[in-house]
Amino acid sequence: MVTDTGDIIVVEGRYTLSVGGGQPATAAASVTASFEVEGRITLAE
Numbered sequence: 001m002v003t004d005t006g007d008i009i010v011v012e013g014r015y016t017l018s019v020g021g022g023q024p025a026t027a028a029a030s031v032t033a034s035f036e037v038e039g040r041i042t043l044a045e
Contacts, residue, residue, distance in 0.1 A: 008042070009041060009042050010037055010043065011040055013037060014034060014035075014036045015036070015037065016032060017033055017034075017035070018030050018032040019031055019032075
């Protein structure tokens, strides 16, 4: 996410990442993992 001031951030919450040959919940092969971010992370430019 990018703030109004241009900072690149990751906000607190639970995220799910899916990598594969199609959209999640279809017949396409994929691998899915979830992770949580606590707090707010500001990334370098």
